[in-house]
Every structure is written in C-alpha cells, then in structure tokens.
Amino acid sequence: MTEHVLVVGGGIAGLTLAAALDPCRFRVTLVEERPERAGAGTVLALWRGAMADLDRLGVGQRIRTASVTSDHGTLRDARGGVLVRHRMPQLCFAPRPEIVGALEAALPTTATRLTREVTDPDALASEVGADLVVGADGVRSVCRQTAFAGTAPVVTDWIALRGHLPGPRPQGPTEWWGPGGVFGVTPGPHGAAWFCAVRADQPDPGLQAPPLDEALALVTRRFGDWDPLLQRVLAGAGPDADVQRILLAPPLRRSAVGGLVLIGDAAHGMAPNLGRGANEAIRDADVLARMLHHHGAKGASPAFHRRRHATTQVLRAASSVALRTATTRRLARVRDHVVRALPQQRPPTG
Numbered sequence: 001m002t003e004h005v006l007v008v009g010g011g012i013a014g015l016t017l018a019a020a021l022d023p024c025r026f027r028v029t030l031v032e033e034r035p036e037r038a039g040a041g042t043v044l045a046l047w048r049g050a051m052a053d054l055d056r057l058g059v060g061q062r063i064r065t066a067s068v069t070s071d072h073g074t075l076r077d078a079r080g081g082v083l084v085r086h087r088m089p090q091l092c093f094a095p096r097p098e099i100v101g102a103l104e105a106a107l108p109t110t111a112t113r114l115t116r117e118v119t120d121p122d123a124l125a126s127e128v129g130a131d132l133v134v135g136a137d138g139v140r141s142v143c144r145q146t147a148f149a150g151t152a153p154v155v156t157d158w159i160a161l162r163g164h165l166p167g168p169r170p171q172g173p174t175e176w177w178g179p180g181g182v183f184g185v186t187p188g189p190h191g192a193a194w195f196c197a198v199r200a201d202q203p204d205p206g207l208q209a210p211p212l213d214e215a216l217a218l219v220t221r222r223f224g225d226w227d228p229l230l231q232r233v234l235a236g237a238g239p240d241a242d243v244q245r246i247l248l249a250p251p252l253r254r255s256a257v258g259g260l261v262l263i264g265d266a267a268h269g270m271a272p273n274l275g276r277g278a279n280e281a282i283r284d285a286d287v288l289a290r291m292l293h294h295h296g297a298k299g300a301s302p303a304f305h306r307r308r309h310a311t312t313q314v315l316r317a318a319s320s321v322a323l324r325t326a327t328t329r330r331l332a333r334v335r336d337h338v339v340r341a342l343p344q345q346r347p348p349t350g
C-alpha cells in the first residue's frame with residue numbers, strides 16, 4: 001500500500017526529499033509558493049557528505065560538471081593581509097540554479113506539484129489525505145510555527161548580500177574578516193561569486209531586508225576602508241545581486257512531532273558563516289527518505305529525530321558563534337593574532 005507524504009516547500013530540502021522517495025512506496029504532493037524563487041541564487045559550497053547524498057540520487061555528476069571544486073582557502077584581515085592559507089575538506093562550489101534544476105529533473109513523474117502558499121498545513125494534509133507532513137518551508141516556516149508555539153524566526157540586525165563576479169575564476173575561496181563585517185569571494189560559474197554580511201544601520205523589527213540599492217550603498221560605505229579589491233567587486237554588482245535579512249530558526253527541543261517532520265532551514269535555519277545550511281538540508285532529506293523507506297510514515301519521525309536533531313541544533317548554534325568570531329570588534333586583534341599563528345598551508349601548485 002502506498003503512503004502519502006505532503007512536502008511543504010520546494011527549495012533544496014523539499015526537492016531532495018521528493019526526489020529521494022520511491023514512487024512505488026510513496027505518493028508525494030510538493031507545494032511551493034514561488035517556484036521561480038526556488039531556483040534563484042548564486043553559488044553554494046557543498047561538502048562531501050551532501051555530494052554523496054546527491055550522487056545516490058543520481059544528480060551528483062550533473063552538479064559537479066557545472067561546479068568548481070577546491071580544497072584550500074585564504075583568510076584575510078580587513079586590509080587584505082593574509083591571516084592564514086589553509087587546506088579544507090574538498091568543497092564543490094555549485095550554482096544554486098543548477099542544484100535546483102538537477103533535483104527537479106529527478107522528481108518522479110508521479111509527484112503532484114502545487115503552486116500555492118500554505119497557511120494551514122493541517123487543513124491541507126486533510127484535503128489531500130496525507131499520512132505525513134514534511135515542513136521544508138524555510139526559516140520562516142509556517143509548519144514549524146503551527147506545530148510548535150512561540151517559534152517565530154529570530155530576526156537579526158544582520159543583512160547578507162551576494163552576486164556574481166564575472167572574470168577570472170579564483171582557485172579557491174577567500175574571506176575577509178573585520179570589525180562589523182565579513183566578505184567572501186568564491187569560485188563561481190561566471191568566474192566568481194561574492195557575498196558579504198554587515199549589521200544593518202537600523203535594527204528593523206520586521207523580517208524584510210532593505211531594498212538592494214540602499215543595501216549596496218550601506219556595504220560600499222562599510223567596506224570603504226577595507227581591502228580596495230572589495231570596492232571594485234561592489235562597484236560591479238548588478239541588478240541580479242540579492243539582499244536578505246539574516247533570520248535564524250529558534251532553538252527547538254524537537255524537529256518532529258506526531259505526523260509532522262521539519263527539515264532544512266525550517267528546523268535549523270542558521271547564519272551563513274559555516275556554509276552548512278543547504279548541506280544539512282540535503283542530509284536531512286536523505287536521512288528522512290531512508291527512515292520513511294525503513295519505518296513507514298508512522299515510525300519515521302522519531303527515528304529521524306534521533307538521527308538528526310542534536311547535530312543540526314549544534315550546527316545552528318555554532319554558525320552564530322562563527323558569525324560573531326568573524327566580525328568581532330572587541331576581540332579582533334586577539335583573534336587575528338591567534339589565526340596568524342595557525343600553520344600556513346599553501347595551495348598545491350600545478
């Protein structure tokens with residue numbers, strides 16, 4: 001007998017789950033409010049574990065072909081001085097539209113796709129006759145807020161911007177850490193991609209980011225006395241640049257209850273500094289699919305909770321520590337001193 005899984009949200013988490021479920025065992029309804037938004041964005045760094053999950057789905061090679069891989073990076077201070085050159089696990093810098101396109105192509109033809117905003121997940125579950133609801137609806141998750149009272153997203157006063165940087169492709173990623181901001185350049189499909197995060201001028205109690213032109217003016221000012229390269233990058237930012245307020249998921253005791261499981265940013269939306277959000281979304285979806293195949297819709301949620309909850313909650317907290325460490329004003333000199341003392345590891349030549 002097939003069981004019916006209702007997936008709310010067609011971002012990376014929701015699409016990965018829908019593509020991973022065996023259509024002979026599960027009927028899937030995937031509801032996405034804004035399908036055009038799901039495929040937008042620049043580059044995501046994917047770690048080995050997430051790539052292995054994507055390989056199992058049969059989409060890893062397509063994503064790798066459109067990506068750049070690197071196993072070393074450079075950390076600089078605000079003025080551009082090298083703090084450390086370091087080796088890191090091999091990362092795949094993958095264009096987000098390519099990840100989303102590959103996952104969409106892997107969806108079984110039997111999946112039902114609906115375009116609408118879900119306001120009442122329980123009502124929709126009854127309407128479609130779902131055995132399990134999966135909240136893959138991002139950090140603002142309606143599913144989370146319906147199932148767990150008092151779990152509105154945490155609104156930070158940080159904003160993040162990102163865009164493409166046409167030109168020569170860097171060999172590996174570089175980050176600049178300085179008081180009140182962080183800037184990064186990574187390899188990207190059009191050459192490179194950039195991102196940065198700063199505190200907004202005015203703490204805004206709302207969930208929105210400022211308009212792009214205001215945000216660009218703000219970061220151009222904030223990074224004015226940093227490495228001059230950053231001004232050149234920002235001067236070339238086009239209308240395809242993207243600005244968003246950094247929202248975090250609140251700490252959760254559980255990410256699964258009864259007939260509902262939360263995956264991805266809905267469960268553990270985190271600051272972007274560790275580059276783990278999309279990776280954990282993919283890992284969640286892979287584990288939940290395996291738990292569903294093994295235990296069925298009833299038994300999957302406690303098994304998923306045991307496998308994933310503690311790890312992702314720790315990463316959520318660690319990403320905020322990483323944001324504070326990268327942007328500290330008070331302890332910047334101590335931090336730079338410590339980082340400079342780390343062993344330098346030059347990238348391989350040739």
Ligand SMILES: Cc1cc2nc3c(=O)[nH]c(=O)nc-3n(C[C@H](O)[C@H](O)[C@H](O)COP(=O)(O)OP(=O)(O)OC[C@H]3O[C@@H](n4cnc5c(N)ncnc54)[C@H](O)[C@@H]3O)c2cc1C
Pocket residue numbers: 008009010011012013014031032033034037038043044045046116117118119136137138139141142160161162195244263264265266272275276277278279280281
């Ligand atoms: C600047 C920046 C850089 C980043 N870099 C990296 C990186 O290098 N590596 C990495 O792993 N992660 C990175 N991330 C994080 C990553 O983008 C997210 O963690 C990831 O996209 C989360 O995927 P998701 O599917 O859980 O949520 P989302 O991508 O937010 O998808 C949720 C989907 O649900 C839909 N939805 C929401 N509400 C409803 C509703 N009520 N009804 C119907 N549909 C709904 C939305 O339209 C959306 O498509 C970065 C984030 C930022 C901001």
